[in-house]
Amino acid sequence: xxxxxxxxxxxxxxxxxxxxxxxxxxxxxxxxxxxxxxxxxxxxxxxxxxxxxxxxxxxxxxxxxxxxxxxxxxxxxxxxxxxxxxxxxxxxxxxxxxxxxxxxxxxxxxxxxxxxxxxxxxxxxxxxxxxxxxxxxxxxxxxxxxxxxxxxxxxxxxxxxxxxxxxxxxxxxxxxxxxxxxxxxxxxxxxxxxxxxxxxxxxxxxxxxxxxxxxxxxxxxxxxxxxxxxxxxxxxxxxxxxxxxxxxxxxxxxxxxxxxxxxxxxxxxxxxxxxxxxxxxxxxxxxxxxxxxxxxxxxxxxxxxxxxxxxxxxxxxxxxxxxxxxxxxxxxxxxxxxxxxxxxxxxxxxxxxxxxxxxxxxxxxxxxxxxxxxxxxxxxxxxxxxxxxxxxxxxxxxxxxxxxxxxxxxxxxxxxxxxxxxxxxxxxxxxxxxxxxxxxxxxxxxxxxxxxxxxxxxxxxxxxxxxxxxxxxxxxxxxxxxxxxxxxxxxxxxxxxxxxxxxxxxxxxxxxxxxxxxxxxxxxxxxxxxxxxx
Numbered sequence: 001x002x003x004x005x006x007x008x009x010x011x012x013x014x015x016x017x018x019x020x021x022x023x024x025x026x027x028x029x030x031x032x033x034x035x036x037x038x039x040x041x042x043x044x045x046x047x048x049x050x051x052x053x054x055x056x057x058x059x060x061x062x063x064x065x066x067x068x069x070x071x072x073x074x075x076x077x078x079x080x081x082x083x084x085x086x087x088x089x090x091x092x093x094x095x096x097x098x099x100x101x102x103x104x105x106x107x108x109x110x111x112x113x114x115x116x117x118x119x120x121x122x123x124x125x126x127x128x129x130x131x132x133x134x135x136x137x138x139x140x141x142x143x144x145x146x147x148x149x150x151x152x153x154x155x156x157x158x159x160x161x162x163x164x165x166x167x168x169x170x171x172x173x174x175x176x177x178x179x180x181x182x183x184x185x186x187x188x189x190x191x192x193x194x195x196x197x198x199x200x201x202x203x204x205x206x207x208x209x210x211x212x213x214x215x216x217x218x219x220x221x222x223x224x225x226x227x228x229x230x231x232x233x234x235x236x237x238x239x240x241x242x243x244x245x246x247x248x249x250x251x252x253x254x255x256x257x258x259x260x261x262x263x264x265x266x267x268x269x270x271x272x273x274x275x276x277x278x279x280x281x282x283x284x285x286x287x288x289x290x291x292x293x294x295x296x297x298x299x300x301x302x303x304x305x306x307x308x309x310x311x312x313x314x315x316x317x318x319x320x321x322x323x324x325x326x327x328x329x330x331x332x333x334x335x336x337x338x339x340x341x342x343x344x345x346x347x348x349x350x351x352x353x354x355x356x357x358x359x360x361x362x363x364x365x366x367x368x369x370x371x372x373x374x375x376x377x378x379x380x381x382x383x384x385x386x387x388x389x390x391x392x393x394x395x396x397x398x399x400x401x402x403x404x405x406x407x408x409x410x411x412x413x414x415x416x417x418x419x420x421x422x423x424x425x426x427x428x429x430x431x432x433x434x435x436x437x438x439x440x441x442x443x444x445x446x447x448x449x450x451x452x453x454x455x456x457x458x459x460x461x462x463x464x465x466x467x468x469x470x471x472x473x474x475x476x477x478x479x480x481x482x483x484x485x486x487x488x489x490x491x492x493x494x495x496x497x498x499x500x501x502x503x504x505x506x507x508x509x510x511x512x513x514x515x516x517x518x519x520x521x522x523x524x525x526x527x528x529x530x531x532x533x534x
Contacts, residue, residue, distance in 0.1 A: 054180030059201030177201035207243035233267035242424030275468030285350030328449035339387025463488025465513030
């Protein structure tokens with residue numbers, strides 16, 4: 001009896017121990033299930049799954065006619081791995097002849113380039129070989145078909161696919177899109193299990209016409225080189241549609257070259273003192289206020305005026321001039337007296353109404369908007385200098401847009417650069433009568449005044465020359481450095497185009513706007529008008 005009781009006690013201990021162990025295991029399983037579930041799933045996925053990015057092709061930039069200005073293509077580069085054999089070499093060599101011999105490749109004993117930029121048919125044929133001794137690397141290559149003609153505007157994207165300059169930089173996120181994600185099972189088939197699709201980038205059409213851009217850049221670069229100038233810019237506007245047809249800047253660079261040296265877009269980021277280009281704007285304000293008419297006269301005798309002990313002079317004494325002739329002959333004395341007659345407040349508000357000292361409505365990094373230098377107790381000399389284009393700064397685009405007011409019957413438009421943008425905003429600046437009178441004065445500049453070299457065959461043209469001393473780093477102005485410019489409207493019958501050209505630091509033999517910039521305007525406008533008439 002005693003032995004039976006002892007056996008029962010031992011069995012009870014064994015059974016209890018087994019039960020407690022089983023209970024512990026169950027509790028542990030539930031604890032792992034609830035407490036460590038996320039960790040274990042992550043560990044399991046790491047062992048069973050791998051992820052890879054689905055690249056997205058960078059979207060393109062095109063002109064108004066869908067001509068590519070910046071476009072990405074896939075490039076397939078073929079590499080040999082360490083286990084690359086002579087049989088593999090022969091199989092590939094049938095599809096595409098290789099520049100290296102097998103011995104040269106075998107001696108490297110490491111991953112080496114076999115062929116750069118396979119075409120798509122070669123890529124497909126080599127993939128069918130299913131060789132584990134090769135690797136085909138798919139990369140994106142960005143091309144810029146117009147090269148230096150439009151590089152300072154479009155910019156470029158670097159090797160990492162990121163926009164580095166110009167529109168490529170400021171539109172980088174929109175052009176790039178969003179890469180997708182592919183989850184792949186670690187098995188023999190390596191078939192994707194889950195896929196997050198990529199989101200393509202947004203392509204853009206500019207209002208730029210590539211043919212007009214080519215014409216503009218061709219003549220700009222030629223004239224700058226011929227005049228030993230430092231640089232220059234040109235802008236072509238379509239007054240009817242409110243669109244920018246060309247923005248050229250020189251010197252430029254080749255965006256397709258790895259050794260490119262970036263050059264700024266002078267038309268958009270440089271603010272210059274415009275010189276006599278500003279005179280028609282001041283005259284328009286005076287006419288619009290009812291202070292003067294084109295026929296009213298101003299006495300410029302004896303050919304100079306002294307204000308605050310500073311002399312302002314004309315090249316010669318013009319005597320009494322009508323305000324029409326002040327523009328035609330580009331009289332500094334006449335413009336000074338006009339500015340003093342208008343007064344600083346009206347002059348300042350008039351320039352601002354033409355869009356000066358205000359940011360242009362254009363998407364571009366570092367765009368300039370200039371300034372009008374006014375202050376309390378401003379001197380008469382400073383007011384007068386505002387009348388002939390000093391003590392204020394503006395970009396080439398701003399000055400072109402300001403001149404478009406005369407072509408658009410007194411309305412200032414916000415010229416657009418992107419084709420699908422909403423219709424450009426316009427606001428009346430001066431009356432139609434004032435705009436028409438300014439056009440008459442500017443036509444005489446080309447017919448008999450300072451801008452005769454701006455004329456083009458078989459068409460009437462209106463415009464104004466400008467020659468401005470550049471400021472000196474030591475203060476004041478440099479007497480041997482100039483900016484020469486011309487702003488005009490062509491052809492005058494349709495008033496379709498406003499063209500502004502600027503040449504920075506031309507040679508001292510020929511530096512005036514009438515000699516340097518006017519013929520550049522003529523060359524561009526003649527070719528553009530001819531192209532648009534085709």
